[in-house]
Amino acid sequence: MSNVRIGVVGCGVIGKIHLDVAKGWPGLEVTAVADVRQEAAKAAAESHGIRHALPDGATLVSHPDVDAVVLALPTSLRLPLALQALKAGKHVLVEKPVAMNAGEVRQIIAAQQGAKTPAGRRPVVACCSSRHRFLASAKVAEAFVATGALGRLRLLRCRGLSSVGGPPTSPPPVWRLRKDLNGGGILMNWGCYDLDYLLGLAGWKVRPRLALAQTWTLAPHLANRAAPGSDAETHAAGFVQCDDGIGLSIERGEFAASAGDTAWQIIGERGSLRLNMLPGSDVTVIHDDTSSGAGVATTTLWQGAEPWDVIHQGPIRDFAGAIAEGRPPKTSIEQALVVQQVTDAIYASARSDAAVAV
Numbered sequence: 366m367s368n369v370r371i372g373v374v375g376c377g378v379i380g381k382i383h384l385d386v387a388k389g390w391p392g393l394e395v396t397a398v399a400d401v402r403q404e405a406a407k408a409a410a411e412s413h414g415i416r417h418a419l420p421d422g423a424t425l426v427s428h429p430d431v432d433a434v435v436l437a438l439p440t441s442l443r444l445p446l447a448l449q450a451l452k453a454g455k456h457v458l459v460e461k462p463v464a465m466n467a468g469e470v471r472q473i474i475a476a477q478q479g480a481k482t483p484a485g486r487r488p489v490v491a492c493c494s495s496r497h498r499f500l501a502s503a504k505v506a507e508a509f510v511a512t513g514a515l516g517r518l519r520l521l522r523c524r525g526l527s528s529v530g531g532p533p534t535s536p537p538p539v540w541r542l543r544k545d546l547n548g549g550g551i552l553m554n555w556g557c558y559d560l561d562y563l564l565g566l567a568g569w570k571v572r573p574r575l576a577l578a579q580t581w582t583l584a585p586h587l588a589n590r591a592a593p594g595s596d597a598e599t600h601a602a603g604f605v606q607c608d609d610g611i612g613l614s615i616e617r618g619e620f621a622a623s624a625g626d627t628a629w630q631i632i633g634e635r636g637s638l639r640l641n642m643l644p645g646s647d648v649t650v651i652h653d654d655t656s657s658g659a660g661v662a663t664t665t666l667w668q669g670a671e672p673w674d675v676i677h678q679g680p681i682r683d684f685a686g687a688i689a690e691g692r693p694p695k696t697s698i699e700q701a702l703v704v705q706q707v708t709d710a711i712y713a714s715a716r717s718d719a720a721v722a723v
Contacts, residue, residue, distance in 0.1 A: 499679030515633025578603030
């Protein structure tokens with residue numbers, strides 16, 4: 366079987382990670398890179414032995430030596446390139462967040478449904494919000510939830526707060542807290558991981574229905590943590606009612622006026638799982654079981670070290686595998702739409718001070 370020839374658009378931090386991960390991986394060949402900063406594209410091509418260093422994404426997407434495209438450029442610039450790639454019959458891996466809003470995701474889905482690769486297949490479209498589900502701990506948790514041992518699910522829960530540190534030593538990224546460039550703030554940047562993780566571990570069977578939420582922007586005395594013109598949230602909290610009596614609770618914050626705090630949990634009527642979405646030297650998956658009726662019996666289902674490399678390797682290697690094997694990717698564009706619909710509803714609820722349908 367011939368290699369999947371991949372082109373990467375964007376030679377910033379995340380684009381370079383994709384290039385490093387792809388290098389030497391069986392069945393995968395990076396044939397082109399593109400960046401409007403031509404010097405960045407040339408440097409990336411030279412350091413990774415890539416044939417084509419192109420001046421922009423549109424040129425890469427239409428290049429005959431490219432079968433599949435990785436969109437590692439800012440969120441606001443991805444949609445036209447995704448649509449162009451699909452029209453040309455090419456597979457697409459989209460960085461997170463998948464798009465500026467759910468309307469853009471629907472456009473990508475419609476384009477995918479009408480597209481055909483040169484081999485006559487529908488192109489694969491995947492999203493990098495899947496990263497943390499490639500960890501061994503996540504695979505153990507997903508398999509355990511699928512056994513039904515937790516009973517009927519009641520609550521999926523996440524709390525991820527990063528406390529404020531010292532003043533920045535370099536200019537903050539312009540895009541990070543700009544609604545017009547990134548669609549939003551911390552909820553777009555990290556909440557998409559939380560939602561993908563919890564919904565994915567539950568087998569994508571939880572159906573969000575109604576969101577009530579609040580968001581907050583950067584506190585005035587911390588204004589130097591963000592680039593001028595930043596207007597997006599640094600703290601979001603919401604509760605989402607889902608079908609079948611299931612709830613979804615999410616809180617994400619950065620530059621928080623509190624100690625850092627992280628927790629991910631899946632709670633059922635018979636027991637729950639305590640999880641850690643982040644890699645680390647001592648990660649655990651803990652099962653708290655009440656099925657005996659005698660109280661809570663706690664068991665460690667998995668414990669070990671998980672390197673950050675795993676979450677960076679997962680998306681592009683899985684993408685290449687999905688193309689070669691004709692299977693769905695870890696997070697499909699339809700599943701990414703669910704994540705974005707929840708995100709959009711949280712933002713809409715915060716703006717309106719009312720519950721909003723997902």
